[in-house]
Amino acid sequence: MLASSVTEYLFELYVAGDGVRSRTAIDSLTRMCDERLAGRYDITVIDVLVHPEHAEQAKILATPTLLRRRPAPDIRIIGDLALTRSVLDKLGVPQEGAPFAKEAPRDE
Amino acid sequence: MSEVTTAPGVAKIATGVPGLDSITKGGFPEGRAVVVAGTTGSAKTVLAVQFLRGGIVASQPGVFVTCEESPASIRANVRGFGWDVPAWEAAGSWSFVDATRAQDGTTIQAGSYDLAALLSRIGSAVRSLGASRVVIDSLDGLFAQFGHDQHFRNEFRDVIGRLADLGVTTLLTTERQSDYGPLSRRGVEEFVTDNLILLRNVLTAEKRRRTIEVVKFRGTGHGSGEFGFSINGSGISVIPHLDITDERRLTDERTTLGNADLDAMCDGGLFRDSIVLVSGAAGTGKTLLMTAFVAAGALLGERCLVFAFEERREQLFRNARGWGVDFEAMERDGLLRVVSVYPEVATLEDHLVGIAAHVDAFRPTRVAVDSLSALERVGTVDGFRKFIVSLSAFVKHRVLTTMLTSTTPTFLGGTSPTESHLSTVTDMIILLRHSDIGGTFQRGLVVLKMRGSRHDKDVRQFTVDSLGMHVGPPFDQPLGLDAPVDRSARSEDQDHASDIP
Numbered sequence: 001m002l003a004s005s006v007t008e009y010l011f012e013l014y015v016a017g018d019g020v021r022s023r024t025a026i027d028s029l030t031r032m033c034d035e036r037l038a039g040r041y042d043i044t045v046i047d048v049l050v051h052p053e054h055a056e057q058a059k060i061l062a063t064p065t066l067l068r069r070r071p072a073p074d075i076r077i078i079g080d081l082a083l084t085r086s087v088l089d090k091l092g093v094p095q096e097g098a099p100f101a102k103e104a105p106r107d108e
Numbered sequence: 109m110s111e112v113t114t115a116p117g118v119a120k121i122a123t124g125v126p127g128l129d130s131i132t133k134g135g136f137p138e139g140r141a142v143v144v145a146g147t148t149g150s151a152k153t154v155l156a157v158q159f160l161r162g163g164i165v166a167s168q169p170g171v172f173v174t175c176e177e178s179p180a181s182i183r184a185n186v187r188g189f190g191w192d193v194p195a196w197e198a199a200g201s202w203s204f205v206d207a208t209r210a211q212d213g214t215t216i217q218a219g220s221y222d223l224a225a226l227l228s229r230i231g232s233a234v235r236s237l238g239a240s241r242v243v244i245d246s247l248d249g250l251f252a253q254f255g256h257d258q259h260f261r262n263e264f265r266d267v268i269g270r271l272a273d274l275g276v277t278t279l280l281t282t283e284r285q286s287d288y289g290p291l292s293r294r295g296v297e298e299f300v301t302d303n304l305i306l307l308r309n310v311l312t313a314e315k316r317r318r319t320i321e322v323v324k325f326r327g328t329g330h331g332s333g334e335f336g337f338s339i340n341g342s343g344i345s346v347i348p349h350l351d352i353t354d355e356r357r358l359t360d361e362r363t364t365l366g367n368a369d370l371d372a373m374c375d376g377g378l379f380r381d382s383i384v385l386v387s388g389a390a391g392t393g394k395t396l397l398m399t400a401f402v403a404a405g406a407l408l409g410e411r412c413l414v415f416a417f418e419e420r421r422e423q424l425f426r427n428a429r430g431w432g433v434d435f436e437a438m439e440r441d442g443l444l445r446v447v448s449v450y451p452e453v454a455t456l457e458d459h460l461v462g463i464a465a466h467v468d469a470f471r472p473t474r475v476a477v478d479s480l481s482a483l484e485r486v487g488t489v490d491g492f493r494k495f496i497v498s499l500s501a502f503v504k505h506r507v508l509t510t511m512l513t514s515t516t517p518t519f520l521g522g523t524s525p526t527e528s529h530l531s532t533v534t535d536m537i538i539l540l541r542h543s544d545i546g547g548t549f550q551r552g553l554v555v556l557k558m559r560g561s562r563h564d565k566d567v568r569q570f571t572v573d574s575l576g577m578h579v580g581p582p583f584d585q586p587l588g589l590d591a592p593v594d595r596s597a598r599s600e601d602q603d604h605a606s607d608i609p
Binding site for chain 1: 205206207208209210211212215216217218219220221222223224225226228229231232250253254263
């Protein structure tokens, strides 16, 4: 969590152990961050089997859960992170072709 | 009653909910999950908290997983039952797992997940307390967060299975749409393969009745049918149907009714374990008989407990004084307790539990209820029938000499619905009636029934003065006991007839 106080994107990824589901989620998140948020992000991976108290604090029930702490507000994504366009949109991550565009108004 | 049919290997743990262990024949199957389903307001959470409390008082800590209400709200809501959750938390015998929705909006699903975090949190709480009981309240709170697709169901079923591996006994609540109908709108059937309890909160004819039903307990015996329950200041009390098929007389010892004439009419007094019903219209002398019954008990040094549902205690005391009976002195001597309750303040189940609590606290030899008719309007016909059966079974079990009064709706007699239920459970019935004999009202009484004893079968006149009731000779003519019948014309005929010779 180095330099987290200045990092633009702060992610907490809650996983259970190091099974396939955990690795898929970690890989998916880090690849996305490297591609789109290079130098602007920080990821903390928390194993709920080792630290149930962190899961308690963050009210995590499912694993994997991605919790975007910054920018505010908190956003939760559960699952092994199939990072589709709409999920990236929700996370406020710049999309291909418009890397620094403001998030487009979402049509409900 | 049949033997407990617990299969080998299925131990049970006492729930700590009064009456529930009786209808579940020992409590919940240890190490299993029990689903408690009921409509909104059917007291699922109260039962859940009381289940954990039952463990805590037996030094078995518990974990409460709350999925809808915040821990703060649960702490506050159960304080009224005298349950100090913060104290239990401080003592290490209670721990919350807060599985309510996080404040940060809707959770988005992207890919497959499991509930390992929930399970890990529960497991951690269980291990750190050494807990043996877990509550999950409620399944619907989780459905609301995760949807109720097959993926979630599979994952949740896995959680339930893993809790069994931990060796804890789990109570899982779920909401139903209606008291009678499908188990739940979202189909929790797959989680309830073993043990299911239904709570109902039924409103019939503007009268509320709470019931609990053990639908199935896999591999173990349990009582069948719906049992009434009450929620009072100390939580839920289930009212078990006591075994009333056993009519063995527990004692042949007789005791006085409080009136020498009446004792003589029933061959030396009533049996100690009997229930006597005194039925009559207003003003026929029921309260007088009850007062004499109580006074005679106190004279013998027996404690007497009176439930007054019709008159305030001041009025009862004044009546007694008028007949030369000093209730105040008897109370001072610890021989009398008068509990005056307004019938409409509670359900019949609440009244029954209240009566039992007073009996347990005061441990009387004699009990009088004046009158049952006042309670009749509180419940439905069926509810009242069950109340009567439970009440009589209860006083029988405790071998209490019991007098019940019943007020008939018309001055000249007739029967009330109360009595049709009462006649089968009472051992002795005394009818008091006004009768119109030859143009004047007279009072008459008859011992209509006395189980296991000879008794006088005459309809006798009686008078009341400051010394009490005096039973006189039999009427020399038929007396309308069941229905108001105008006898005057007939008695005049007889009078004329006797003049003729």
